[in-house]
Amino acid sequence: MTDHARDLEAVREATDRLLSAMGEFDDGSVTEPSFLPGWSRGHVLAHLSRNADALVNVLRGRPMYASSETRDHEIERDAPRLLPEQLADLSKSGAAFLAAAAEPADWSRTVTLRNGVTDSASRVPFRRWVEVELHHVDLGTGYGLEDLPDxxxxxxxxxxxxxxxxxxxxxxxxxxxxxxxxxxxxxxxxxxxxxxxxxxxxxxxxxxxxxxxxxxxxxxxxxxxxxxx
CATH class of the missing domain: 3.30.1050.20 (Nonspecific Lipid-transfer Protein; Chain A)
Structure with a gap:
């Protein structure tokens, strides 16, 4: 059985690792390419922030994104921001996700994600953990696949x-x-x-x-x- 509370703690720790790693960079680093084709580091950071918002929507029974076009627009809009703004947004949006996930809820309920995909609410924290860990790798901070928890x-x-x-x-x-x-x-x-x-x-x-x-x-x-x- 998925332990959503344990996964939420893993999300917290993974987010702290990512914020700490990116805190060692300068403003110019956000415009540099990430390991994802066509995306800068700023794109990756913006995606992570907006994904946190989107998963709050999921937990509260709202559509994950208003539309695919809206999702893409928000990432492009937020990608050019300076590093302190990027990190402040990621910290705030990540904390909002953790707060929403800490609210009393039926974790056995089915939730709807992007493109009509459904899953148990209990797996939403793990999905967020995946986003944070893999995109930390994509940021090219020196954190690689071999550094991921076993x-x-x-x-x-x-x-x-x-x-x-x-x-x-x-x-x-x-x-x-x-x-x-x-x-x-x-x-x-x-x-x-x-x-x-x-x-x-x-x-x-x-x-x-x-x-x-x-x-x-x-x-x-x-x-x-x-x-x-």
Missing amino acids: EFVTRENDFLAERFAGHPGVPPTTAVTEDGRIWTTGGGADGPPATVRGTATDILGWLCGRRDGSALTVDRGSLPALPPL
Whole structure:
């Protein structure tokens, strides 16, 4: 069972790490490219702030975003801001999310996210944790996939394997680590089953689109091309 309270504490800690890391940079750094194609560091920071607002909406039964166009406009609007304003916004919006999530609620209820995706309310804190951790990596502060908490890596691999399960563009795929952890995914596309081996971190990098999978060993078949998240 998902422990949403424990995940909220992980969100708090991850947000503090990100704010501390970006606090070492100067104003010019926000216009520099992030590791996400087409996005500066300012875009990533703006997205994280507006995502916190959006998840408050989700917890309170409102649409996550007014529209995709509104979401994109707000990120573009906020991306050029100076670093102190970016960090103040992220701190304030992140605290507002934690406060909303601390309110008494039925955590077993179903909530609606972007594009009509539904999930248990109890998984919303984990979804926020994912946003903060992976986008911290994208900011290029020196915090890499190998720095992610072990629990996070395992759970995000679980989550992404579930997300791609049965996907029409992904053949049956099994990912295996040296210590025997196994994730199965895909299965909705024709083609021979694939078995890939590597560290849990390298598997995560491939599943979340941050690495090309070249560090993985393919026992049979070929490394499937995964759809974007």
